[in-house]
Amino acid sequence: MAKLxxxxxxxxxxxxxxxxxxxxxxxxxxxERIPGIKWTEPNTWHLTLLFLGNVEEEQLRWxxxxxxxxxxxxxxxxxxPDFVGYAPPSHRVRMLWYYFKEHPEWTALSLxxxxxxxxxxxxxxxxxxxxxxxTLARFKWMDVRKLPTLDAVKFRSPVQISEVVxxxxxxxxxxxxxxxxxRTRLLAKMP
Numbered sequence: 001m002a003k004l005x006x007x008x009x010x011x012x013x014x015x016x017x018x019x020x021x022x023x024x025x026x027x028x029x030x031x032e033r034i035p036g037i038k039w040t041e042p043n044t045w046h047l048t049l050l051f052l053g054n055v056e057e058e059q060l061r062w063x064x065x066x067x068x069x070x071x072x073x074x075x076x077x078x079x080x081p082d083f084v085g086y087a088p089p090s091h092r093v094r095m096l097w098y099y100f101k102e103h104p105e106w107t108a109l110s111l112x113x114x115x116x117x118x119x120x121x122x123x124x125x126x127x128x129x130x131x132x133x134x135t136l137a138r139f140k141w142m143d144v145r146k147l148p149t150l151d152a153v154k155f156r157s158p159v160q161i162s163e164v165v166x167x168x169x170x171x172x173x174x175x176x177x178x179x180x181x182x183r184t185r186l187l188a189k190m191p
Contacts, residue, residue, distance in 0.1 A: 010161045010165060020042070027151070034147065040137060040175070049109060049130070067184055070116055078103075079106065079132050079161060086147055096136045107130045
Protein backbone atom coordinates (compact mmCIF):
# COMPACT_ATOMS: atom_id res chain seq x y z
CA MET A 1 0.00 0.00 0.00
CA ALA A 2 1.45 3.34 -1.09
CA LYS A 3 1.47 6.23 1.38
CA LEU A 4 1.35 9.92 0.62
CA UNK A 5 2.63 12.69 2.88
CA UNK A 6 -0.30 15.14 2.97
CA UNK A 7 -1.45 18.44 4.41
CA UNK A 8 -4.47 20.70 4.01
CA UNK A 9 -3.95 24.39 3.42
CA UNK A 10 -4.61 27.44 1.31
CA UNK A 11 -2.77 29.28 -1.43
CA UNK A 12 -1.69 32.89 -1.04
CA UNK A 13 -2.42 35.76 -3.43
CA UNK A 14 0.24 36.96 -5.87
CA UNK A 15 0.49 40.42 -4.27
CA UNK A 16 1.40 38.84 -0.92
CA UNK A 17 3.82 36.44 -2.63
CA UNK A 18 5.58 39.39 -4.29
CA UNK A 19 5.75 41.32 -1.00
CA UNK A 20 7.29 38.31 0.75
CA UNK A 21 9.88 38.01 -2.04
CA UNK A 22 10.76 41.67 -1.48
CA UNK A 23 11.06 41.06 2.28
CA UNK A 24 13.33 38.07 1.66
CA UNK A 25 15.60 40.07 -0.68
CA UNK A 26 15.90 42.84 1.91
CA UNK A 27 16.73 40.41 4.77
CA UNK A 28 18.79 37.55 3.27
CA UNK A 29 22.16 39.23 3.85
CA UNK A 30 21.29 40.46 7.34
CA UNK A 31 19.96 37.07 8.48
CA GLU A 32 22.64 34.87 6.92
CA ARG A 33 24.49 34.85 10.28
CA ILE A 34 21.68 32.85 11.91
CA PRO A 35 23.07 29.29 12.33
CA GLY A 36 21.61 26.86 9.81
CA ILE A 37 19.16 29.32 8.26
CA LYS A 38 17.48 27.93 5.17
CA TRP A 39 14.88 30.02 3.36
CA THR A 40 11.80 28.20 2.13
CA GLU A 41 11.27 28.21 -1.62
CA PRO A 42 8.80 30.89 -2.72
CA ASN A 43 6.86 28.35 -4.81
CA THR A 44 6.05 26.46 -1.58
CA TRP A 45 4.58 29.38 0.38
CA HIS A 46 1.10 28.59 1.67
CA LEU A 47 -1.08 28.67 4.80
CA THR A 48 -1.38 25.30 6.54
CA LEU A 49 -4.71 24.35 8.10
CA LEU A 50 -3.78 20.81 9.15
CA PHE A 51 -0.78 18.54 8.62
CA LEU A 52 -1.91 14.95 8.03
CA GLY A 53 1.41 13.11 7.70
CA ASN A 54 1.59 9.77 5.87
CA VAL A 55 -1.79 8.62 4.61
CA GLU A 56 -2.51 5.46 2.64
CA GLU A 57 -3.43 6.24 -0.94
CA GLU A 58 -6.62 4.22 -0.66
CA GLN A 59 -7.92 6.78 1.88
CA LEU A 60 -7.82 9.63 -0.69
CA ARG A 61 -11.41 9.31 -1.91
CA TRP A 62 -12.79 9.33 1.63
CA UNK A 63 -10.44 12.17 2.62
CA UNK A 64 -11.52 14.37 -0.30
CA UNK A 65 -15.19 13.79 0.61
CA UNK A 66 -14.65 14.81 4.23
CA UNK A 67 -12.71 17.94 3.24
CA UNK A 68 -15.41 18.93 0.74
CA UNK A 69 -18.21 18.37 3.28
CA UNK A 70 -16.50 20.45 5.96
CA UNK A 71 -15.50 23.25 3.56
CA UNK A 72 -19.11 23.55 2.41
CA UNK A 73 -20.13 24.52 5.97
CA UNK A 74 -17.68 27.45 6.21
CA UNK A 75 -17.91 30.89 4.65
CA UNK A 76 -14.82 32.47 3.08
CA UNK A 77 -12.43 33.69 5.79
CA UNK A 78 -10.72 37.07 5.70
CA UNK A 79 -7.29 37.00 7.35
CA UNK A 80 -5.62 40.22 8.40
CA PRO A 81 -1.83 40.47 8.16
CA ASP A 82 -0.04 40.99 11.47
CA PHE A 83 3.78 40.96 11.36
CA VAL A 84 6.91 39.01 10.44
CA GLY A 85 8.46 37.34 13.44
CA TYR A 86 10.23 34.37 14.86
CA ALA A 87 8.38 31.18 15.74
CA PRO A 88 7.03 29.27 17.50
CA PRO A 89 5.82 32.03 19.82
CA SER A 90 8.23 31.62 22.79
CA HIS A 91 11.74 32.62 23.81
CA ARG A 92 13.28 29.63 21.93
CA VAL A 93 12.56 29.78 18.20
CA ARG A 94 13.56 27.99 15.01
CA MET A 95 11.52 29.56 12.21
CA LEU A 96 10.66 32.85 10.59
CA TRP A 97 6.93 33.32 10.00
CA TYR A 98 4.70 35.86 8.32
CA TYR A 99 1.90 35.99 10.89
CA PHE A 100 -1.75 36.77 10.34
CA LYS A 101 -3.98 37.83 13.23
CA GLU A 102 -5.71 34.98 15.00
CA HIS A 103 -9.12 34.25 13.51
CA PRO A 104 -11.76 32.10 15.28
CA GLU A 105 -13.13 30.73 11.99
CA TRP A 106 -9.63 29.67 10.87
CA THR A 107 -9.19 27.78 14.14
CA ALA A 108 -12.71 26.31 13.85
CA LEU A 109 -12.03 25.10 10.30
CA SER A 110 -8.76 23.47 11.34
CA LEU A 111 -10.40 21.79 14.35
CA UNK A 112 -13.40 20.62 12.30
CA UNK A 113 -11.02 18.96 9.85
CA UNK A 114 -9.02 17.44 12.70
CA UNK A 115 -12.05 16.01 14.54
CA UNK A 116 -13.58 14.58 11.37
CA UNK A 117 -10.35 13.03 10.10
CA UNK A 118 -9.14 11.49 13.36
CA UNK A 119 -11.86 8.88 13.11
CA UNK A 120 -9.67 7.16 10.49
CA UNK A 121 -6.30 8.88 10.59
CA UNK A 122 -3.75 9.24 13.35
CA UNK A 123 -2.84 12.93 13.24
CA UNK A 124 -1.56 15.43 15.77
CA UNK A 125 -4.04 17.89 17.21
CA UNK A 126 -3.24 21.45 16.14
CA UNK A 127 -2.09 24.01 18.71
CA UNK A 128 -5.01 26.15 19.84
CA UNK A 129 -5.57 28.77 18.60
CA UNK A 130 -4.33 27.81 15.16
CA UNK A 131 -2.17 30.75 14.11
CA UNK A 132 -2.41 31.43 10.38
CA UNK A 133 1.12 31.92 9.09
CA UNK A 134 3.53 31.38 6.20
CA THR A 135 6.89 29.80 7.00
CA LEU A 136 9.63 31.88 5.36
CA ALA A 137 12.74 30.24 6.84
CA ARG A 138 13.95 27.55 9.24
CA PHE A 139 17.11 27.48 11.36
CA LYS A 140 18.64 25.86 14.48
CA TRP A 141 16.91 26.54 17.80
CA MET A 142 17.89 29.98 19.10
CA ASP A 143 17.11 32.38 21.92
CA VAL A 144 14.91 35.01 20.27
CA ARG A 145 16.76 37.77 22.15
CA LYS A 146 19.92 36.96 20.15
CA LEU A 147 18.24 37.40 16.77
CA PRO A 148 18.13 40.58 14.69
CA THR A 149 15.05 42.74 14.49
CA LEU A 150 12.99 42.51 11.32
CA ASP A 151 11.49 45.11 9.02
CA ALA A 152 7.83 44.97 8.08
CA VAL A 153 6.49 43.27 4.98
CA LYS A 154 5.08 45.85 2.59
CA PHE A 155 1.70 44.14 2.39
CA ARG A 156 -1.13 45.12 4.68
CA SER A 157 -4.21 44.05 2.71
CA PRO A 158 -6.63 41.47 4.09
CA VAL A 159 -6.41 38.05 2.41
CA GLN A 160 -9.66 36.27 1.56
CA ILE A 161 -9.49 32.50 1.85
CA SER A 162 -12.23 30.93 -0.23
CA GLU A 163 -10.64 27.61 -1.21
CA VAL A 164 -9.05 24.70 0.66
CA VAL A 165 -6.38 22.57 -0.99
CA UNK A 166 -5.19 19.05 -0.21
CA UNK A 167 -1.47 18.87 -1.00
CA UNK A 168 0.98 16.04 -1.38
CA UNK A 169 4.40 16.84 0.08
CA UNK A 170 7.52 15.05 -1.14
CA UNK A 171 10.77 15.68 0.69
CA UNK A 172 14.01 16.08 -1.24
CA UNK A 173 17.52 17.15 -0.13
CA UNK A 174 16.90 20.46 -1.90
CA UNK A 175 13.62 21.01 -0.01
CA UNK A 176 9.98 19.91 -0.15
CA UNK A 177 7.91 19.79 -3.30
CA UNK A 178 4.16 20.33 -2.99
CA UNK A 179 1.58 19.09 -5.48
CA UNK A 180 -2.11 20.04 -5.19
CA UNK A 181 -4.29 16.91 -5.28
CA UNK A 182 -7.73 18.36 -4.60
CA ARG A 183 -9.41 21.77 -4.26
CA THR A 184 -12.76 22.70 -2.79
CA ARG A 185 -14.43 26.01 -1.99
CA LEU A 186 -15.70 27.40 1.29
CA LEU A 187 -19.35 27.60 0.33
CA ALA A 188 -21.51 28.63 3.27
CA LYS A 189 -23.27 31.95 2.85
CA MET A 190 -21.79 34.90 4.71
CA PRO A 191 -24.01 36.03 7.61
